[in-house]
Amino acid sequence: xxxxxxxxxxxxxxxxxxxxxxxxxxxxxxxxxxxxxxxxxxxxxxxxxxxxxxxxxxxxxxxxxxxxxxxxxxxxxxxxxxxxxxxxxxxxxxxxxxxxxxxxxxxxxxxxxxxxxxxxxxxxxxxxxxxxxxxxxxxxxxxxxxxxxxxxxxxxxxxxxxxxxxxxxxxxxxxxxxxxxxxxxxxxxxxxxxxxxxxxxxxxxxxxxxxxxxxxxxxxxxxxxxxxxxxxxxxxxxxxxxxxxxxxxxxxxxxxxxxxxxxxxxxxxxxxxxxxxxxxxxxxxxxxxxxxxxxxxxxxxxxxxxxxxxxxxxxxxxxxxxxxxxxxxxxxxxxxxxxxxxxxxxxxxxxxxxxxxxxxxxxxxxxxxxxxxxxxxxxxxxxxxxxxxxxxxxxxxxxxxxxxxxxxxxxxxxxxxxxxxxxxxxxxxxxxxxxxxxxxxxxxxxxxxxxxxxxxxxxxxxxxxxxxxxxxxxxxx
Numbered sequence: 222x223x224x225x226x227x228x229x230x231x232x233x234x235x236x237x238x239x240x241x242x243x244x245x246x247x248x249x250x251x252x253x254x255x256x257x258x259x260x261x262x263x264x265x266x267x268x269x270x271x272x273x274x275x276x277x278x279x280x281x282x283x284x285x286x287x288x289x290x291x292x293x294x295x296x297x298x299x300x301x302x303x304x305x306x307x308x309x310x311x312x313x314x315x316x317x318x319x320x321x322x323x324x325x326x327x328x329x330x331x332x333x334x335x336x337x338x339x340x341x342x343x344x345x346x347x348x349x350x351x352x353x354x355x356x357x358x359x360x361x362x363x364x365x366x367x368x369x370x371x372x373x374x375x376x377x378x379x380x381x382x383x384x385x386x387x388x389x390x391x392x393x394x395x396x397x398x399x400x401x402x403x404x405x406x407x408x409x410x411x412x413x414x415x416x417x418x419x420x421x422x423x424x425x426x427x428x429x430x431x432x433x434x435x436x437x438x439x440x441x442x443x444x445x446x447x448x449x450x451x452x453x454x455x456x457x458x459x460x461x462x463x464x465x466x467x468x469x470x471x472x473x474x475x476x477x478x479x480x481x482x483x484x485x486x487x488x489x490x491x492x493x494x495x496x497x498x499x500x501x502x503x504x505x506x507x508x509x510x511x512x513x514x515x516x517x518x519x520x521x522x523x524x525x526x527x528x529x530x531x532x533x534x535x536x537x538x539x540x541x542x543x544x545x546x547x548x549x550x551x552x553x554x555x556x557x558x559x560x561x562x563x564x565x566x567x568x569x570x571x572x573x574x575x576x577x578x579x580x581x582x583x584x585x586x587x588x589x590x591x592x593x594x595x596x597x598x599x600x601x602x603x604x605x606x607x608x609x610x611x612x613x614x615x616x617x618x619x620x621x622x623x624x625x626x627x628x629x630x631x632x633x634x635x636x637x638x639x640x641x642x643x644x645x646x647x648x649x650x651x652x653x654x655x656x657x658x659x660x661x662x663x664x665x666x667x668x669x670x671x672x673x674x675x676x677x678x679x680x681x682x683x684x685x686x687x688x689x690x691x692x693x694x695x696x697x698x
Contacts, residue, residue: 249297249298249299249300249301249302250296250297250299250300250301250302250305250306250353251297251305251306252293252294252296252297252300252305252306252308252409253293253305253306253307253308254286254289254290254293254308254310255307255308255309255310255365256286256310256311257309257310257311257370258282258311258312258313262312262313262373263282263285263311263312263313263373264282264285264286264289264310264311264312265282266280266281266282266285266312266373267280267281267282268280268281268282269281270284270389273388273389273390274388274389274390274391274392274393274394275390275391275392276288276291276389276390276391278389284389285312285389285401287389287391288387288389288391288401288402288405289308289310289405291391291402291680292402292405292406292409292680293308293409295406295680295682296406296409296410296413296682299682299683299690300353300413300693300698301353301698302349302352302353302698303353303356304349304352304353304355304356304357304358306349306352306366306367306413307360307363307364307365307366307367308327308365308366308367308368308369308409308412309330309365309367309368309369310368310369310370310371311369311370311371312370312371312372312373313370313371313372313373314372314373314374315370315371315372315373315374315375317372317374317375317380317381317382318380318381318382319379319380319381319382319383320382321382322372322374322375322381322382323372324371324372324375324399324404324674325369325370325371325372325404325408326369326370326408326654327367327368327369327370327408327409327411327412328367328368328411328412328416329347329348329349329366329367329411329412329414329416330348330360330364330365330366330367330368330412331347331348331359331360331364331366332345332346332347332348332351332418332427332432333345333346333348333351333359334346334430336351336354336355336359337355337356337357338354338355338356339351339354339355340354340433340697341433341436343430343431344430344431344432344433344436345418345427345430345431345432345433346414346432346433346696346697347366347412347413347414347416348360348364348366348367349366349367349412349413349414350413350414350433350696350697350698352366353697353698354697366412367409367412367413368412369405369408369409369412371387371401371404371405371408375387375399376398376399385397385398385399386398386399387399387400387401387404388400388401389401391680393679393680395676396590397590399674400674400678402680403669403674403678403679403680404674406669406680406682406689407669407670407674410669410670410682410689410693411658413693413698414433414434414693414696414697414698415658415670415689415692415693416434416658417432417434417435417438417657417658418432418434419431419432419434419435419447419455421455421456421459421651421656421657421658422456422459422651422653422656423452423456424450424451424452424453424454424455424456424457424458424459425452431447431448433696433697434447434696435447435448436448437467437468437469437695437696438458438465438466438467438468438645438657439465439466439467439468439642440454440458440461440464440465440466441463441464441465441466441638441639441640441642441644442461442464446468458647459647459651459656459657460647460648460649460650460651460656461647461649462582462583462647462648462649463583463638463644463647463661464647465644465645465647465657466637466638466640466642466643466644466645467642467643467644467645467660467692467695468642469691469692469694469695469696470695471691471692471694471695472642472643472688472691472692472695473640473641473642473643474691475684475685475688475691476634476637476641476642476643476688477634477641478684478685479666479684479685479686479687479688480634480635480636480637480643480664480665480666481510481629481634481635481665481666482629482630482631482632482633482634482635483501483629483630483633483634483635483665484502484503484504484511484599484627484628484629484630484635484665485499485500485501485502485628485629485630486499486500486502486575486599486601486625486626486627486628487499487500487515487625487626487628488500488520488609488623488624488625488626489623489624489626490519490621490622490623490624491622492612492621492622492623493612493622493623493624494612495608495611495612496608496609496611496612496623499630500601500605501584501601501602501605502575502584502599502600502601502627503584503585503586503587503599503600503601503662503663504586504587504599504635504665505559505563505586505587505589505594505597505598505599505600506586506587506588506589506590506667506675506676506677507559507560507563507587507589507590507591507592507594507598507676507677508563508594508595508596508597508598509595509596509597510597510665511597511599511627511628511629512628512629513628513629513631514628515626515627515628515629516549516572516573516596516597516626516627516628517549517572517624517625517626517627518547518548518549518571518572518573518624518625519548519549519620519621519622519623519624519625520548520549520551520575520609520613520621520623520624520625521544521545521548521549521550521551521613521621522544522550522551522610522613523537523541523544523545523550523551523552523553523566524541525537525538525541530553530555531551531552531553532552532553532555532556532557532562533550533552533557533561533562533565533566533574534556534557534561534562534565535565536565536568536569537565537566537568537569541569542569542570545566545569545570545571546569546570546571547570547571547572548571548572549571549572549573549574549575549625549627550566550569550571550573550574550575551575551577551606551609551610551613552566552574552575552576552577553576553577553579553606554576554577554578554579554580554600555579558589559576559587559588559589559598560589560590560591560594562574562576562598563591563594563596563598564591564593564594566596567594567595567596571596572596573596573597573598573599573625573627574596574597574598574599575598575599575600575601575625575627576598576599576600576601577600577601577603577605577606577607577609577610578600578601578602578603578606579603580603581602581603581604582602582648582649582650583602583648583649583662583663584600584601584602584663585600585662585663586600586662586663586665586667586675587599587600588673588675588676589676590676590677597627599627609623635663635664635665636660636661636663636664636665636668643660643661643664643688644660644661644663645657645659645660645661646658646659646660646661646662646671646672652672655672659671659672660688666686666687668687668688668689669681669682669687669689670688670689670692
């Protein structure tokens, strides 16, 4: 998935292991970082650096390790286990270009079933959780419970997202860089059990046994658990866009304290015609959140391209600026980032921004971060954008008679189904490494375990900010 233009994959990565070990974390569990890098590489990179954001390391390798230890400490203080959790980790060159990159990957190193004290028979559990439940290490010969690797080239080379590397500070002040501690918290969660072991693309359980994950995935249309489905039913459920939810008492119990009301856009006015009504929208990770009072104004199109689209990737023309001033600007997705579009329409005096998608699929949010953005922004679907443009095309630029209100629906929680269970990420086109194994991108507040790292995330894994700990509790932590 795209996170600050970077691909965040979440699956176990096979790699060779070195022997040096670094202990980390205090609290209810101990999380140990196993350094798999060779001398002068990764955690052992001797490149001098200045301390940053509470990270006191004086070499690049030291700072990487301190960031790992910090993330491990957060999970250690959150979990409970008598068996130390070993994370085999390394920084290695991974795929990247000037605009996109693989940030890293992680997952359970091994899975176990029918171990001592196993809560469910004939069911797969990830290595760290199986060891916790058994009260004894299930991993053979000191093998790690979690394997993880991250991109050692990110932001450091002209062919690997130059200028957008990992922020190694511990204080969340990452600016336009990628917050490494947040990425680590996300990936460690996968290794702890925020993943299934059934093939999501075929629906086939590994060695014909379900995973504990399958006992909590529920198709919210049929109200049928994955563990009770056949392979084809699971395959279809994994492509259902909004049809798959998490059915667990800890997560569902905390949903009302963590998630906020669903945002919506209501279109009205004497000239709105067939476009009248409420529209599903995706929230932006920048700008102010919407509230019940709403932000109202005439909906005005920005048109700055020969093909009739309005990208707002440069300062608005005088005509476009006059149209959006004091109103809600409708712009098209593409060409530049969402924060760039928001800044240009804000500079032109718009009260809010609506981005019409350029590809079919479920409505998702607008990523990015810029503290100077002071207007709300939302995304609408291709179909919604087409309907609105059709009625706007017939009206004068100066006054459309079509009113938009960006507000919230107090009766719905963002990212949930009709039973107020949080939905999972299941796009209509299967997304390897992301489908099924993440929360929906519709959640608000943005959640750590969405398929992309949002700029507004902080180093929290539990309620009232986040549902990740609750999900791990549902599977046995």
